Amino acid sequence: MKVALRYLLQLLAPLGLAVGVNAAEPAVLVVSSERGAAYQEAAAAAAGEIGRVGDPRHEVQQLALAELANYRGSAPRLYIALGSEACAALARSATTAPVLCTLLPRVGFERIVRESGRRTGPAFSALYLNQPLGRQLDLVRVALPQARRVGVLWGPDSQFNAPPLESAAQARGLQVVGATIKPDELVFSGLKTILEQADLLLAIADPHIYNSNSIQNILLASFRAQVPMLAFSPAYVRAGALMAVYSTPAQIGQQAGALARAALQGQALGAPQHPLQFEVSVNEHVARSLGLKLDAASLTERLRRLERGS
Amino acid sequence: MNCTNKLTWLPVLCGLAAAAAAQTPDTVSEKDYLEDVPVVLSVSRLPQRLDETPGAVTIIDRQTIRLSGARDVADLLRLVPGFRVSDAFESNTPMGSYHLGLSDYNAQLQVLVDGRSVYSPYLNGATGPGLQAVALEDIERIEVHRGSNSAAYGARAFLGTINIVTRSAADSLGTAVALRGGDNEIQDAYLRHGWGDDRATYRLSADQRADRGLAGSSGPDRVSRVNFRGDLNLGRRDQLELRAGQSVISAGVGFAGQYGNAPRTRTIDTAYLQADWKHNLDVDQDLAVQYSYMQEQTADYFPYLDPAVPVYYGGPIDAGGHGNSQSLTATHTTRWGADLRLAWGGELRRESLVSQPRFDTDAEFVTDFSRLFLNSEWHLRPELVLNVGGMFEHSSIGGDAFSPRVMLNWHVAPGHTLRYGVSRAHRTPSLFEQYARVVYRDLTSGAVLLTAVQGTQTVQPENILARELGYLGYWPALNAELDVRIFEETITDFIKEQQDAGGPKYFANREDFTIHGGEFQLKWKPWHDAQLLLAHSLTDSTKLLQDPAWQTPVAMTGLMFSQRLPGQVDVSLLYSQIDPIQFPYAAVRAPATSRTDVRVAKALRLGGKDAEVSLVIQNLGPAYQDFSPDFYFRRQAYLMLRLEN
Numbered sequence: 001m002k003v004a005l006r007y008l009l010q011l012l013a014p015l016g017l018a019v020g021v022n023a024a025e026p027a028v029l030v031v032s033s034e035r036g037a038a039y040q041e042a043a044a045a046a047a048g049e050i051g052r053v054g055d056p057r058h059e060v061q062q063l064a065l066a067e068l069a070n071y072r073g074s075a076p077r078l079y080i081a082l083g084s085e086a087c088a089a090l091a092r093s094a095t096t097a098p099v100l101c102t103l104l105p106r107v108g109f110e111r112i113v114r115e116s117g118r119r120t121g122p123a124f125s126a127l128y129l130n131q132p133l134g135r136q137l138d139l140v141r142v143a144l145p146q147a148r149r150v151g152v153l154w155g156p157d158s159q160f161n162a163p164p165l166e167s168a169a170q171a172r173g174l175q176v177v178g179a180t181i182k183p184d185e186l187v188f189s190g191l192k193t194i195l196e197q198a199d200l201l202l203a204i205a206d207p208h209i210y211n212s213n214s215i216q217n218i219l220l221a222s223f224r225a226q227v228p229m230l231a232f233s234p235a236y237v238r239a240g241a242l243m244a245v246y247s248t249p250a251q252i253g254q255q256a257g258a259l260a261r262a263a264l265q266g267q268a269l270g271a272p273q274h275p276l277q278f279e280v281s282v283n284e285h286v287a288r289s290l291g292l293k294l295d296a297a298s299l300t301e302r303l304r305r306l307e308r309g310s
Numbered sequence: 311m312n313c314t315n316k317l318t319w320l321p322v323l324c325g326l327a328a329a330a331a332a333q334t335p336d337t338v339s340e341k342d343y344l345e346d347v348p349v350v351l352s353v354s355r356l357p358q359r360l361d362e363t364p365g366a367v368t369i370i371d372r373q374t375i376r377l378s379g380a381r382d383v384a385d386l387l388r389l390v391p392g393f394r395v396s397d398a399f400e401s402n403t404p405m406g407s408y409h410l411g412l413s414d415y416n417a418q419l420q421v422l423v424d425g426r427s428v429y430s431p432y433l434n435g436a437t438g439p440g441l442q443a444v445a446l447e448d449i450e451r452i453e454v455h456r457g458s459n460s461a462a463y464g465a466r467a468f469l470g471t472i473n474i475v476t477r478s479a480a481d482s483l484g485t486a487v488a489l490r491g492g493d494n495e496i497q498d499a500y501l502r503h504g505w506g507d508d509r510a511t512y513r514l515s516a517d518q519r520a521d522r523g524l525a526g527s528s529g530p531d532r533v534s535r536v537n538f539r540g541d542l543n544l545g546r547r548d549q550l551e552l553r554a555g556q557s558v559i560s561a562g563v564g565f566a567g568q569y570g571n572a573p574r575t576r577t578i579d580t581a582y583l584q585a586d587w588k589h590n591l592d593v594d595q596d597l598a599v600q601y602s603y604m605q606e607q608t609a610d611y612f613p614y615l616d617p618a619v620p621v622y623y624g625g626p627i628d629a630g631g632h633g634n635s636q637s638l639t640a641t642h643t644t645r646w647g648a649d650l651r652l653a654w655g656g657e658l659r660r661e662s663l664v665s666q667p668r669f670d671t672d673a674e675f676v677t678d679f680s681r682l683f684l685n686s687e688w689h690l691r692p693e694l695v696l697n698v699g700g701m702f703e704h705s706s707i708g709g710d711a712f713s714p715r716v717m718l719n720w721h722v723a724p725g726h727t728l729r730y731g732v733s734r735a736h737r738t739p740s741l742f743e744q745y746a747r748v749v750y751r752d753l754t755s756g757a758v759l760l761t762a763v764q765g766t767q768t769v770q771p772e773n774i775l776a777r778e779l780g781y782l783g784y785w786p787a788l789n790a791e792l793d794v795r796i797f798e799e800t801i802t803d804f805i806k807e808q809q810d811a812g813g814p815k816y817f818a819n820r821e822d823f824t825i826h827g828g829e830f831q832l833k834w835k836p837w838h839d840a841q842l843l844l845a846h847s848l849t850d851s852t853k854l855l856q857d858p859a860w861q862t863p864v865a866m867t868g869l870m871f872s873q874r875l876p877g878q879v880d881v882s883l884l885y886s887q888i889d890p891i892q893f894p895y896a897a898v899r900a901p902a903t904s905r906t907d908v909r910v911a912k913a914l915r916l917g918g919k920d921a922e923v924s925l926v927i928q929n930l931g932p933a934y935q936d937f938s939p940d941f942y943f944r945r946q947a948y949l950m951l952r953l954e955n
Contacts, residue, residue: 105340108340205343213509289358291361
């Protein structure tokens with residue numbers, strides 16, 4: 001109840017009522033890059049998970065990054081940074097408490113590590129937002145068993161995934177058809193190659209390639225070529241990708257909460273990891289148009305079973 | 311967006327697109343995973359699946375177009391079941407007719423280019439010039455919907471619809487050149503440049519198709535075209551597509567020694583503008599507004615020099631004039647739940663014509679059309695799709711007409727669909743059929759000496775009631791797809807040219823008749839890199855149809871086999887066969903004809919660019935009659951070089 005009340009107070013924080021925070025002595029301070037719904041959802045799930053055992057010492061307090069400078073409370077035992085900016089700010093800060101960065105992609109976290117000079121380990125770790133490559137390829141196998149050639153557009157922010165994707169694909173009997181798009185280069189020519197050769201387009205997040213300007217042409221061209229897109233977020237599925245595997249902010253928050261609780265109980269933060277919980281989303285209209293019968297719930301279940309090895 | 315080094319006459323477009331541009335973030339962050347992106351494959355952009363489409367569809371894709379060696383759209387229609395094709399420019403341009411004999415105009419078909427109806431109001435609704443609106447190289451695919459469907463494809467979709475879809479500008483960036491030359495003075499050329507970025511892409515193409523024409527015709531024939539397309543993303547919810555172009559069809563027609571049909575060059579000059587605004591309302595709703603303007607000018611003039619008729623000597627015979635049409639269409643597409651999709655809207659259309667020689671007045675004839683349409687696709691059960699639609703038309707020339715259509719698709723087993731449907735449609739008489747007045751006057755006094763054509767102004771729309779049973783089967787193991795259509799098309803009040811003894815020609819609703827038959831198409835990929843297309847039709851149009859020139863051949867076959875060989879060599883074989891049939895102005899039947907074409911092509915790199923060299927031989931066999939007993943299609947060979955970067 002107390003946690004809930006505290007959390008309610010924190011929900012009011014964005015309204016400018018953050019002055020009360022200095023009275024708290026939180027075990028965990030959740031710092032959000034922004035006050036958006038996704039961050040709130042993740043924070044709520046983390047707080048819920050941490051407080052699940054009812055230990056009064058496991059108090060959780062939430063702040064937006066903009067409020068951190070005004071924070072007058074005692075130092076928490078652990079920080080959870082939600083998003084890249086919060087993670088970067090905490091990485092640069094002099095805090096001695098461990099920092100768990102989450103709700104950010106692996107590439108973003110690794111950049112912060114590089115730029116801040118921090119070392120990952122018990123004091124500074126992460127729970128990534130993006131899915132492991134193997135999981136995405138497993139979805140290809142489960143949903144599109146006929147597909148063999150996986151097309152990928154590589155940009156400056158995703159290129160580093162090429163070798164691991166290659167070996168993960170090989171292990172699954174799949175072949176990667178990649179095209180590299182240089183900075184300032186348009187995606188068209190690379191996309192043409194992919195659409196001519198691949199059975200599906202696996203989208204790996206990279207704002208140089210996938211953004212709200214380019215998505216129009218990419219989705220239309222891939223649909224015309226009958227090459228479905230496997231995307232990285234439900235928004236892309238809504239936009240017209242055939243399907244996506246992703247973790248919701250609540251799933252991320254919950255797993256981060258569990259890691260935080262373990263840390264409070266004396267377990268050190270482990271190496272950075274990918275999310276365990278995920279969802280599959282299918283655009284049924286696109287699937288029907290492509291003559292495919294796909295059910296998101298059963299795909300999710302089959303993928304989970306595959307990972308459990310049962 | 312780079313607007314500086316490109317065509318400077320597009321600053322407005324550049325400005326619009328730039329205004330819509332958002333900042334692209336520099337590095338990947340959680341925002342890439344969490345933020346919304348615009349709905350792209352919205353409800354109106356997802357086409358119906360072939361097995362859920364209300365009717366039989368033949369799709370000729372870009373690859374088939376390239377492998378066929380065809381030089382224009384009409385040439386490709388020989389691969390469509392039930393289509394008869396002519397390469398003659400005598401009446402207007404090469405054209406295809408479906409279930410009716412070749413005529414001057416073949417007005418019982420709808421031809422759409424990117425959703426714009428391109429029939430010629432000036433030439434009695436002729437579909438030939440529309441088939442020449444764009445270069446083959448600019449076409450993404452041609453969808454031929456066989457069967458009446460005014461509800462979905464507009465008022466002209468009386469017997470069928472030829473839907474030409476041009477390539478997206480984004481798919482044709484860079485420069486391409488194609489040159490074709492060979493027998494019969496074939497001199498075709500194509501030049502294209504495409505440019506743009508994520509926010510806006512553009513294409514400008516210019517081409518010509520030129521040859522000496524059919525043996526026996528006056529010739530030469532030349533089609534010159536320029537086409538522009540711009541695809542602009544105006545923010546997250548709006549797209550604007552702009553199109554403009556012009557085609558000039560210049561044909562050598564007439565015959566030496568025929569005073570009333572002397573050799574001459576006739577030109578049909580058509581220009582158009584089209585703007586399509588597409589607005590995404592939400593994930594289940596779209597709004598589309600299309601405006602199009604077309605103007606056409608026909609010049610067809612020669613002096614009448616028959617010394618036996620001194621009163622007309624030197625007097626003009628003229629079929630020239632000009633016209634334009636404008637159309638504004640709004641369509642709202644919406645999805646109600648998972649099982650019902652609706653597209654409804656309205657169109658306002660105005661056509662106007664001026665032709666002193668065809669109407670004996672300088673006055674402008676204006677026809678106004680108002681149309682409302684609705685189409686629904688309802689998944690009654692997973693295995694049953696009901697397509698119901700209708701179009702109501704009010705026109706100032708044909709009154710009110712309602713064209714409904716209903717078709718049920720039943721997926722009897724995975725990959726196997728049965729269809730049954732009924733539709734009704736109408737064709738409004740053209741201005742010429744209604745108001746024609748062609749007179750010849752005394753050269754000095756101006757007094758009317760002869761009235762050649764006199765419209766009665768009492769022509770009613772012609773009607774069709776079509777019933778069809780269809781089957782679509784797909785065998786994935788064989789890579790084969792079969793479509794069968796069995797039809798009965800009852801046409802009433804068919805509009806025909808008439809002439810009573812000693813009187814002028816006129817148009818009247820004269821015949822009621824039934825066309826029935828069956829047709830199938832097979833698409834089969836028997837082994838790697840090979841494809842067979844087979845089209846066959848058996849049609850009986852003799853029932854009550856008295857004029858044999860309006861009849862369609864009993865049996866027609868079209869076939870295309872293509873194979874990719876090692877070394878990037880493509881080989882294709884095309885074959886078509888047509889039963890004996892009478893041509894429009896012939897007294898006797900032409901014998902059965904067959905034609906075999908072969909194409910061999912090799913892809914290569916030339917100067918760092920993708921290139922293809924091909925040799926095509928059309929009609930390996932003897933010359934065959936085409937359109938008129940005097941015209942023959944002879945064997946012709948040509949070489950083609952295509953370069954693209």
